[in-house]
Amino acid sequence: QSVLAQPPSVSGTPGQRITISCSGSRSNIGSGQNVHWYQQLPGTAPKLLLSHNNIRPSGVPDRFSGSKSGTSATLAIAGLRPEDEADYYCQSHDTTLGASVFGGGTKLTVL
């Protein structure tokens, strides 16, 4: 079990808006730790999608956005495109473990 819980899979149709949750606890997200999001296409390394909850690096479309509330964070993808089909991971710092931790990943399927 990952410290940060994500749904194993989500799906959507082109043009749709989907969300992916990342549920933590008071020792990570709930203690004010920021959440970072990554996109991983098959056979490639993860790519930074959002840092500090909702900051997009250069080149990431504004269709991707993030939010955080309490012990959870959410990644939203608007205007879904076929090329968004990938695995998505959240990451944060856990103060009890003293380590950076990842969610188990969510596979996004674009129908």
Next chain:
Amino acid sequence: QVQIQQWGAGLLKPSETLSLTCAVYGVASSDSYWSWIRQSPGRGLEWIGKVTHYGSTAYNPSLESRVIISVDGSANHFSLRLRSVTAADAGVYFCARSTADVNFYMDVWGKGTTVTVSS
């Protein structure tokens, strides 16, 4: 543009030591922190540890007793050694540039090295 190239032995026997190296191009290694992360079907993504240009390290407590991450700043290289590997250590190992803060993220990644542990 920052690029990272990584290499190392991909097939190990149980109890051997995993050794991987990353070379950084396009940025002085002194400007950043450098992390190792691994990924396996059973464990997902797992942060192993990170190192600064000056050799200061931080490790995941779950692996700290077996891990050494070091840096060769003059060559813009940094390395991972994980001793006494078992089948549970198999997976894809990535190196990446990290930010400096405790709640860091990785913005540039190597392509990954697949490590198999088999007798």
